[in-house]
């Protein structure tokens with residue numbers, strides 16, 4: 001597939017950047033028709049910045065601790081992002097809650113991958129919470145970002161079994177395999193124009209999506 005240099009993606013990270021890497025690989029492999037215009041981190045030591053450098057992608061660091069409050073950080077972050085005129089903003093392990101104004105600025109054009117089967121376990125420590133609840137299944141969800149934290153419409157979910165003796169770390173490793181599979185897939189659908197948000201609801205291939213698309217390890 002020819003690369004579509006017109007579809008601009010900005011990725012926000014805070015840490016390791018393994019989801020960023022999966023998206024970089026999918027762009028380089030031609031699965032995502034677009035380009036990653038920039039990677040922006042709120043933490044200077046995020047390993048994902050090195051991954052971006054290695055792929056020749058411009059990086060920026062915007063340390064939230066240098067701002068007096070959330071609003072001023074968000075305003076500065078918006079200005080940095082908009083320099084790259086993104087069609088899509090991708091949160092990939094980005095750990096700062098974003099203010100309503102920020103989210104509205106990118107309405108329908110910003111997605112997140114969250115490590116749970118939403119609507120279960122919004123927020124943090126999701127793997128431990130799924131184990132403690134005795135769930136049989138866990139996973140990850142790609143959703144459009146809305147002001148409601150982890151509450152936006154879900155496009156795609158990856159399901160993994162919780163196995164006897166799992167601890168949070170072992171379970172997280174299994175979830176990561178699914179994250180790296182479904183996040184590039186979701187970005188590709190949006191870049192191809194197959195998936196989009198229309199009046200707060202997801203359309204896939206021109207039809208309203210009643211339920212998230214589900215992937216399992218066997219797919």
Ligand code: NHR
Pocket residue numbers: 091094095096097098099100103112113114115123124145146147148149150151152
């Ligand atoms: N912002 C909005 N408005 N809506 C969402 O759905 C968002 C969002 C910002 C980030 C990712 C989310 C996740 O996938 C995300 C979704 C950070 C926190 C958090 O509590 C919660 C959820 C998510 C990301 N952050 C702390 C804070 O005070 C800081 C935690 C830390 O630095 O380790 O911002 O889980």
Ligand code: GAR
Pocket residue numbers: 013014015016017018019020048092093094095113114115140176179
């Ligand atoms: C991923 O598991 C992602 O789902 C989660 O952080 C990890 C980031 O890994 N996101 C959140 O918890 C958002 N609050 P990565 O940096 O290697 O992509």
